[in-house]
Amino acid sequence: MPFVAPAELPTGSDRDIPQPPRLGTPSWALLPQSVGALCLAEIQKMRHDWTELATRALQPVLWLVIFGETFTRLHAIPSGGRPYLDFLAPGILAQSALFVAIFYGIHIIWERDAGILPRLLVTPIPRPALILGKAFAAGIRGISQVIVVFCVSLILGVSLNFNPLHILGTIVIVVLGAGFFASLSMTLAGLALSRDRLMGLGQAITMPLFFASNALYPVKVMPGWVQVLTKVNPLSYEVNALRGLLIGTRAPLLEDFAVLLVALVVGVTAASALLKRLVRGPTGSKGLRGLRARRARA
Amino acid sequence: MTAAVACRQLTFSFGEQLAVDHVDLEIAPGEVFGLLGPNGAGKTTTIRILTTLLPCERGSAEIFGVDVGRHPMEVRRLIGYVPQQLSADSGLTGRQNLMLYARLYGLPGRVRRQVTEEVLDAMGLTESADRLVRTYSGGMVRRLELAQALVSSPKLLILDEPTTGLDPIGRTDMWERLHALRKQTGLTVLLTTHYMEEAERLCDRLAMMHLGRVRLVGTPQELKSAHGEGATLEDVFRTVAGRSLGSDEGGGYRAVRGARRAANRLG
Numbered sequence: 001m002p003f004v005a006p007a008e009l010p011t012g013s014d015r016d017i018p019q020p021p022r023l024g025t026p027s028w029a030l031l032p033q034s035v036g037a038l039c040l041a042e043i044q045k046m047r048h049d050w051t052e053l054a055t056r057a058l059q060p061v062l063w064l065v066i067f068g069e070t071f072t073r074l075h076a077i078p079s080g081g082r083p084y085l086d087f088l089a090p091g092i093l094a095q096s097a098l099f100v101a102i103f104y105g106i107h108i109i110w111e112r113d114a115g116i117l118p119r120l121l122v123t124p125i126p127r128p129a130l131i132l133g134k135a136f137a138a139g140i141r142g143i144s145q146v147i148v149v150f151c152v153s154l155i156l157g158v159s160l161n162f163n164p165l166h167i168l169g170t171i172v173i174v175v176l177g178a179g180f181f182a183s184l185s186m187t188l189a190g191l192a193l194s195r196d197r198l199m200g201l202g203q204a205i206t207m208p209l210f211f212a213s214n215a216l217y218p219v220k221v222m223p224g225w226v227q228v229l230t231k232v233n234p235l236s237y238e239v240n241a242l243r244g245l246l247i248g249t250r251a252p253l254l255e256d257f258a259v260l261l262v263a264l265v266v267g268v269t270a271a272s273a274l275l276k277r278l279v280r281g282p283t284g285s286k287g288l289r290g291l292r293a294r295r296a297r298a
Numbered sequence: 299m300t301a302a303v304a305c306r307q308l309t310f311s312f313g314e315q316l317a318v319d320h321v322d323l324e325i326a327p328g329e330v331f332g333l334l335g336p337n338g339a340g341k342t343t344t345i346r347i348l349t350t351l352l353p354c355e356r357g358s359a360e361i362f363g364v365d366v367g368r369h370p371m372e373v374r375r376l377i378g379y380v381p382q383q384l385s386a387d388s389g390l391t392g393r394q395n396l397m398l399y400a401r402l403y404g405l406p407g408r409v410r411r412q413v414t415e416e417v418l419d420a421m422g423l424t425e426s427a428d429r430l431v432r433t434y435s436g437g438m439v440r441r442l443e444l445a446q447a448l449v450s451s452p453k454l455l456i457l458d459e460p461t462t463g464l465d466p467i468g469r470t471d472m473w474e475r476l477h478a479l480r481k482q483t484g485l486t487v488l489l490t491t492h493y494m495e496e497a498e499r500l501c502d503r504l505a506m507m508h509l510g511r512v513r514l515v516g517t518p519q520e521l522k523s524a525h526g527e528g529a530t531l532e533d534v535f536r537t538v539a540g541r542s543l544g545s546d547e548g549g550g551y552r553a554v555r556g557a558r559r560a561a562n563r564l565g
Contacts, residue, residue, distance in 0.1 A: 029404075030402075030404050033401065033404060034401070034402050034404075036401075037398055037401035037402055038398075038402075040398075040401075041387070041390060041394065041398045044390055044391075044394050045387070045389040045390060048389055048390070048391075048430060049389060113383070114383060114384065114385070115381045115382070115383030115384055115385035116385050116386075116387055118346075118349075118351055118381050118383075118385070119379065119380075119381055119385035119446075120402070121350075121351060122349045122350065122351065122374055122377065122379045123374060123399065123402040123403060123450075124371050124372075124374040124375050124402075124403065124404075125402050276353075279351055280352060
């Protein structure tokens with residue numbers, strides 16, 4: 001390729017680029033803008049590769065069609081006088097958003113190894129912006145699951161509430177829930193530091209998160225100690241709120257919303273605090289033996 | 299005049315392992331400065347401290363008079379950084395990658411578009427700007443990353459092995475672009491490299507590192523003539539790196555894996 005002389009390049013002095021703030025000025029003013037920019041980039045990526053969303057849609061469809069249809073016929077699970085499928089649909093919505101979100105830890109470790117994360121950390125954005133950007137991206141993927149579950153429910157004849165306000169509420173709850181589970185997963189990534197360890201951890205927590213919640217069956221039928229687990233499991237609050245919004249069970253919506261919001265804030269804070277550790281990577285892995293020992297031999 | 303980079307007794311260890319050992323460095327504004335050394339010499343660790351990716355634990359480092367440990371946010375505004383691995387997002391187009399960074403640096407809308415077009419043009423990427431980075435050649439990805447680092451109009455450009463994994467044509471192209479860039483903007487550049495030819499052609503001054511220490515500093519000419527009549531940079535390098543050069547210890551498994559992976563992705 002012939003070398004083309006570069007055009008005029010920005011030098012920093014000849015244009016109205018915002019000057020760096022004085023020393024010590026926090027960069028928090030950049031928070032909304034940078035979260036927006038990171039979200040936008042995630043949406044652009046989804047638009048370039050919609051097959052990912054399509055494959056993600058398979059799981060909730062299979063759960064509703066196979067598990068849902070079967071258990072509706074069995075009448076094995078008390079669902080408060082409603083068809084079990086109605087009871088199940090909001091649970092599967094929450095579950096599918098959880099399964100999307102729980103991969104974000106793996107994703108952020110991959111981005112660290114690929115060099116994308118270190119590069120982003122050298123920009124002057126506040127650390128929580130990075131985590132929040134990912135959390136909201138998980139939320140956006142969650143919204144696509146809302147659409148999927150709504151469509152399947154329509155086909156299977158589930159009587160969901162299609163009041164626009166309730167749909168809006170559903171989206172808010174799903175975004176909060178997915179955001180929390182994504183930040184939980186990124187927190188675990190900051191603790192595990194390597195993909196292999198995180199995969200084990202992720203699988204170990206996903207199962208109890210799902211089964212020790214009210215997603216598949218009412219809390220009443222569980223043994224006492226599992227009931228305690230459901231109390232501290234944010235997924236239960238998410239499912240509770242979704243059931244209230246979509247099939248009209250009684251749900252303390254405000255309380256559910258508050259729990260999810262607090263969980264999200266805690267998750268984002270923890271994951272942001274661990275970012276530094278995550279970028280530093282597994283200690284001592286850069287050489288098999290200590291440099292001192294090497295120098296002693298040299 | 300304030301130095302572009304000033305390290306005093308900079309020291310860093312990963313656990314037991316001393317990666318950077320009392321390093322003193324001073325880089326003048328406008329200089330192109332090269333860090334040379336075998337794998338595991340501490341080049342990348344030094345750069346990761348200067349880019350605020352690792353904490354500045356012992357000693358001090360300043361970039362244009364701003365302390366790296368105490369004011370990381372200000373330092374981040376002053377530098378453009380191209381890491382060793384490929385940092386461009388392969389799922390976005392070239393333009394989207396640049397726009398993302400322009401937004402993260404808080405450039406207002408009009409300036410953002412203008413700067414993006416300018417750096418695309420400077421790196422010869424205007425025509426492929428709307429293609430996914432996944433379809434780029436290795437040289438194009440590297441140019442995009444350089445463009446990405448230029449979006450914020452940095453005063454100091456930090457390049458960690460900018461041409462590793464590129465074919466000879468991509469490498470020469472990169473050198474020419476860096477040359478032109480520097481002529482136009484007077485940018486200060488700090489780069490690491492394994493290639494003696496690259497160090498000789500690009501750098502005003504060099505520092506040779508080995509086992510975490512800076513062993514020699516000077517212009518390529520100075521280093522060669524100090525070594526002896528008719529010496530090449532490679533001779534100097536071999537003397538500095540000593541016997542351990544080419545031994546089985548350089549860099550360790552993770553570093554090698556990372557380098558191979560980057561080389562693979564560059565195609």
